[in-house]
Amino acid sequence: MCFIYIYKKEGSDDERKHAKLLEAISSLGGRRRKKHVERSEASVQVSEFSVTAGGAEEKINLCDLLGTMEKTPGAPSKTKKQLRNLQNCKETLELPLSKQQTEKVGIQRTVAYEKSTKEVSRWESVIIQNQKAEQLVFPLKQEPAGPKRMEQVVAGWKAQTPLEQEIFSILHSNKQPVLDPVLTPMEKAAIKAMSLEEAKIRRAELQKARALQSYYEAKAKRGKRIKSKKYHRVQKKAKQKEFLKQFDEMMKTNPTAALEELKKMELSRMEERMSLKHQNSGKWAKSRAIMAKYDESARSAMQEQLQLNKELTQKLVVPSDDEEERRAEEEANALPDFVNEAEPVPDSANPWMRGKLTSEASGPDVSDVAAEPGVSDVAAEPSSGQEGEQHREEEEEEEQEEEEEKLLREFERKRKLRRNEEDDLAPQPREERGSEWSLPASVVLIPHHCRTLNTSLIHVQFDSYNRARHLNQFVQLYVAIKREPQRPEPLKKPIFPPQSFAEQAAIIKEAFAGDDVISDFLKDKRKQEEAGRPKVVDLTLPGWGEWGGVGLKPSRQKRRKFRLKAAAAPPRKDQKLPAVIISEKRNASIAAHQVSQLPFPFQNSAQFESCMRSPVGQTWNTQNTVKKLTAPRVVTKLGAIIQPMAKEDFLKQKKGPEAAKQGAIPLRGTRKKGKKKDSR
């Protein structure tokens, strides 16, 4: 240790000597070399953290940092693990592009270009609008015409004479605008409250509302004047339905109003119960009762009355919550019978409207019976003996069924007979035989034509046919067809089998047997020649210069005198060409003035002609029309400089009502910006 120290000391001595020597040499050179003063930073060597990068060249790596990380107990093991993984990871990031390269690729450029194109594209709508405009008036930004306000003209004028001052004081006291504020506070407030556009919109709305109101009023009046009872009945029903709907809603939203409505209903019920109005006890009802035996309409009318009475006297039950719950439970337990039942349809004459259409043949019969006239009056009676009724109905049903079966059997027999006869005559390969019922062909053919036949179509067919007896059979047939859809067999053979040329020629000849092209052509030509020949004009006036009347003809002399013969037409161009017709309608002298091709914006000749036909001049149009028609597309003002389009105009157009509402505040802002830049 000691030795080393000595050695070091010696070494340092040597160094000093060497330095001195160097200094002396350099001083010999005359000018004294400047000594470089280097300043070193302590932080490079010594750091407040435990990490040091050694020298200036060395860089801190991730592993250096990790060393300290391992030592600190506070760091979570998870992050430690992650860092370790990172350390092991050998992948490096891609180098960032050099500055030259970026310029070469032109990323900046493309970005800037896209930005500016976007900016420029904002003008597109304005430009297109201007292109389409009927008339453009330049300069675009025109000062408003008319007299300017006093305040704008005389700026910086002040009241000086006592009279003026007095007037101004009065104006001030009345809050009238004196100099700068052009509008009174009231006016300003009004403007603030509603801009012109808003007012316009509001007025338009009001107008529309008024128009609608008057329209509805007129409609109601018209409806009121209609005398048809049926119409009113339908209307009433519709209204009731509507009311019920509303009532349901009202129950939810406004229970008090609903209650009131309920009370009203209750009142009407009470009235109904008190009166004998719908109980078939009046004079009219009695007469109807007599007629009921013979007249169906009378019967139905009576029934209606009773129904009405029943409806009106029915007690309204406002279900309490408990009851409702109970009912819901019941419903859940057992479905009521009416779920399975067919819906009763008002048109009882047509049993097929009762549902159960495609079920067994007996199904429709049941409903059929219900619709029988004999039964309906029984049903109309108050439900005192319902059971008996049902019994009777069943009996009748059975009877009906028997009848049907009989008929069916008879049909079957007949069919068999007929088939036998036909078989004897000629055996036909068609499989449609099974469907040859005694129904009309139109009905039978339907299923063949459209396999997706819906029941409604059948109804229509039945209505037209209107024979209940055959319906069952038809339905059966239809069901059968539905089960086994018969697809029409695709044609395997070509329509025309290959034939010899001669045969084909014969066929063609046969097909065009009636046509004689040559004679037709000749006829045509002759007709054209006739049309082209100049005609004799007869100008004779019977009775002019001589006696006239019934049976008298103008004299021959006169006829000869007044029948003008035109000069013979020049020979036709196709005179010596038997197989050609050359039209001579084209007039060369006129054609020189005619347009040979349809000009660009027009799409058909009719359009062009109509455009040409409408005159523009004052001779044919009123002055205002002429003014409108001849308005030039571009109007410039004499001696006015036309400035290029300004951004402010564009912004104004773009924002529309909002900008107008906000006024000049944003505009002023932009202008200020410009000024700032200017001053800079």
Added chain:
Amino acid sequence: MKVKVLCRNPDDYVRETTRDIQRVPRNYDRTLHPFEVPREYTRALNATKMERLFAKPFVASLGGHRDGVSCLAKHAKSLSTVLSGACDGEVKVWNLSRRECLRTIPAHEGFVRAICSRFCGTSFFTVGDDKTVKQWRMEAPGYRVREEPLNTILGKAVYTGIDHHQSEGTFATCGQTVDIWDEQRTSPIRSFSWGVDSFSCVRYNPVETELLASCASDRSIVLYDMRESTPLKKVIMKLRSNTLCWNPMEAYNFTCSNEDYNLYTYDMRYLETPVTVHMDHVSAVLDVDYSPTGKEFVSASFDRTIRIFPKDKGHSREVYHTKRMQHVICVRWSADNKYVLSGSDEMNIRVWKANASEKLGVLTSREKAAVQYNQKLKAKFKNHPKVRRIAHHPTRSTPKPGSVPIVTEKEKHVVTVVE
């Protein structure tokens, strides 16, 4: 007994004052005025003929330059003031209504390459071959006071073009690079270059005022945004474009005049193909300027003519030339859409009407109505062959077919053979 009599209401025919025009009752029944189409056709034909008859577009010639006119500029605020620069470095300020030169400034040594007026109209800028940008006051200096520029900026290279911003105190020059200058500074605030060493023209977009376009010597047109540090895009064409002009009413359209005798209208968003190619010139097109309405533009060509093109048509509507007019170097459309100014090689500035047959001055209302009616008729019947023939009548006399012998290309170049 009731007797029916003819009665007339004096309200229908008596004038309220003698100054009122007489009321002329008129029956517009079509049957009373038959042949409406033929009559209007005749009127249209006559109107077209009259238009050609009265087509006298030349208004005035402003002489005074001692060398070819190299550039023209409009005053931003005054219609009657025009600035022109000549090839000998002189700048002249003209009054159009009096047709006289107001001021002559020896501005540069060598060519005056370009002039532009400041947006406020109080000063104008010139660039010349002496590598300087000079700003001049618009009003003339007092008596016996020397013409001195407001500012002079000495550059490193020749500037070939200049244009001023629409509303701010910045301007752009082009030469070796395209530079954006602030008026208050002597060095450019931005300078763009894209592998080219010379530009011939730079123009600000008058609508989107931060955009610029320039024509470069490598046959390209380069777009810039003043706010960006790099150019935006460039399109390279087959031949060089000399100048370009933005449409003042359509922010994204510009037209460039090309060496290949054509003009091309581009949409700056779709530079792949020009929107329209305008053909008709028979030599290089040197300058182009849009009408302030943005509907038409005028072009000056080396073929000694100026032509007026509708912006969306492939062929010109009008061609102007006079006997003494040489290569037209610069052209401008006046700010009121009425006149066209052209400066040419033979030292003259010519003033033309933008509509050749238009009657100048104030029109009475009846005259105006007649003009409008005639315009409408011309437009309505423009497709009819007779009308068309007159409207498209060649303004130049062309040789009759057969009067010029056909010489093949091979024979053309040998004059004689001497033995």
